[in-house]
Amino acid sequence: MTEFKKENPKLTADEKLNLLVEFGARISSELRLDKLLDIIARQITRMLDVGRCTIYLKDVERNELWSKIAQGRGLEHTEIRLPLDGNNIAAIVARNGETINLTNAYEDERFSMAIDMVNDFRTHTLLTIPLKNNNGKVLGVFQVANKADGTAFDKKDEGILLLLATLAASSIEIAKLYQDVHVAQLETIYRLAVTAEYRDQQDTRAHLKNISIISYLLALALGMTKKEAELIKNASPLHDIGKVALADNILLKPGRLSPEEFEIMKSHTIYGGRILEGAHSKVLQVAHKMSLYHHEKWNGTGYPKGLKGEEIPLEARIITVADVFDALCVSRVYKKAWKTEDAYLHILSESGKAFDPRIVAAFKKIFPSVRKLYTNQTPAEENIPTQTLPTQTGTAQNKISLS
Numbered sequence: 271m272t273e274f275k276k277e278n279p280k281l282t283a284d285e286k287l288n289l290l291v292e293f294g295a296r297i298s299s300e301l302r303l304d305k306l307l308d309i310i311a312r313q314i315t316r317m318l319d320v321g322r323c324t325i326y327l328k329d330v331e332r333n334e335l336w337s338k339i340a341q342g343r344g345l346e347h348t349e350i351r352l353p354l355d356g357n358n359i360a361a362i363v364a365r366n367g368e369t370i371n372l373t374n375a376y377e378d379e380r381f382s383m384a385i386d387m388v389n390d391f392r393t394h395t396l397l398t399i400p401l402k403n404n405n406g407k408v409l410g411v412f413q414v415a416n417k418a419d420g421t422a423f424d425k426k427d428e429g430i431l432l433l434l435a436t437l438a439a440s441s442i443e444i445a446k447l448y449q450d451v452h453v454a455q456l457e458t459i460y461r462l463a464v465t466a467e468y469r470d471q472q473d474t475r476a477h478l479k480n481i482s483i484i485s486y487l488l489a490l491a492l493g494m495t496k497k498e499a500e501l502i503k504n505a506s507p508l509h510d511i512g513k514v515a516l517a518d519n520i521l522l523k524p525g526r527l528s529p530e531e532f533e534i535m536k537s538h539t540i541y542g543g544r545i546l547e548g549a550h551s552k553v554l555q556v557a558h559k560m561s562l563y564h565h566e567k568w569n570g571t572g573y574p575k576g577l578k579g580e581e582i583p584l585e586a587r588i589i590t591v592a593d594v595f596d597a598l599c600v601s602r603v604y605k606k607a608w609k610t611e612d613a614y615l616h617i618l619s620e621s622g623k624a625f626d627p628r629i630v631a632a633f634k635k636i637f638p639s640v641r642k643l644y645t646n647q648t649p650a651e652e653n654i655p656t657q658t659l660p661t662q663t664g665t666a667q668n669k670i671s672l673s
């Protein structure tokens with residue numbers, strides 16, 4: 271969660287007061303839990319002048335404590351999980367709500383060296399305090415290790431850490447609530463999308479997941495920020511929501527659609543647009559554009575409006591490449607699955623016709639990762655969206671469980 275700063279000059283009382291004020295101001299404006307925990311850990315590392323600060327939060331559902339890896343090369347986004355009923359220091363403090371101060375961690379049998387090994391860190395002194403909310407409920411623990419001057423943690427350190435924990439507790443509770451609401455929203459979107467698609471998809475989940483990963487990778491390759499790309503990723507499963515309005519005899523027809531039937535099929539874009547019209551949340555606004563315009567074509571021959579070029583919203587130009595590629599790669603009642611390479615060549619051949627050339631160029635870049643999605647391999651680690659689908663509450667991609 272923090273970098274290890276070797277040379278950290280001692281702070282004066284004034285500087286500490288300033289830090290305290292800054293600490294309060296910074297943490298109260300951060301709603302994202304990951305970012306918040308990161309800020310808190312950095313500030314505490316500075317203020318107490320320690321080698322490491324780790325924040326563990328309770329996961330009541332799973333009866334575990336979890337934390338992001340503080341350091342340790344390449345593992346920074348990994349989650350550490352400890353059983354809450356275990357005999358490790360953090361769990362004991364979380365259970366009893368009482369501080370534990372170790373002057374030599376490795377001599378204490380309750381200390382678990384496993385975490386040091388994952389972090390590539392050597393703990394000497396270790397101060398672990400409970401993180402309590404206003405009602406005295408334990409939310410987790412704050413743990414600091416190795417004071418820079420090599421001395422043991424004293425009562426003053428305990429006092430400062432407890433004070434910081436008190437300041438941090440309400441921000442952490444708010445950020446957790448905010449995250450829960452966000453996860454609930456994503457889950458609702460995802461369930462809606464499954465409802466719309468399950469009739470004509472053999473594997474709806476894989477289909478939605480692949481489309482959302484491809485859209486995300488495209489957005490990043492086009493230079494969008496991670497935030498923008500995540501909106502696109504989260505909205506993309508809803509692009510065909512309008513299909514809820516289509517009758518089975520059209521949606522599930524085994525053969526080719528007649529021209530009249532295809533006209534009806536086209537209306538799923540209009541229905542999708544209506545369903546999502548006037549949405550308030552950003553993600554549903556993106557989903558609105560996607561559902562209405564995902565069958566428009568760059569050269570103006572698409573539907574429902576026949577928009578051309580940049581008249582088509584960018585979000586829709588992105589999802590259409592992801593949607594067609596995925597549709598080609600899987601089997602439908604009316605067609606067999608194409609080979610991945612053939613689907614790729616089809617996308618390239620439609621550059622400037624069905625698709626925006628810029629997006630096809632981006633697709634070329636990401637294709638090595640995309641191909642792996644269709645050969646049952648996961649793409650390169652750095653390319654995986656951290657929250658592809660809301661199937662889990664944790665936000666970290668990797669987990670290490672220690673007992």
Ligand code: C2E
Nearest residue numbers: 521522523524525526527535565593594597598602604605
């Ligand atoms: P879908 O099956 O998910 O396909 C989405 C889009 O992928 C299609 O949009 C088309 O652009 C592309 N695509 C899919 N399969 C093929 C293919 O074999 N060759 C080519 N060149 N492109 C393909 P489109 O055409 O606007 O169709 C929208 C939706 O209408 C399709 O979604 C599917 O649900 C339905 N549909 C289209 N044609 C037929 C058909 O002949 N029979 C049936 N039963 N449904 C069809």
Ligand code: SIN
Nearest residue numbers: 358359360381382385
């Ligand atoms: C523990 O035993 O509480 C874990 C110590 C650590 O974080 O290294």
Ligand code: SIN
Nearest residue numbers: 470471510538593597
């Ligand atoms: C689907 O993904 O099943 C299809 C239809 C569409 O792209 O309109």
Ligand code: FE
Nearest residue numbers: 509510564565
């Ligand atoms: Fe569609």
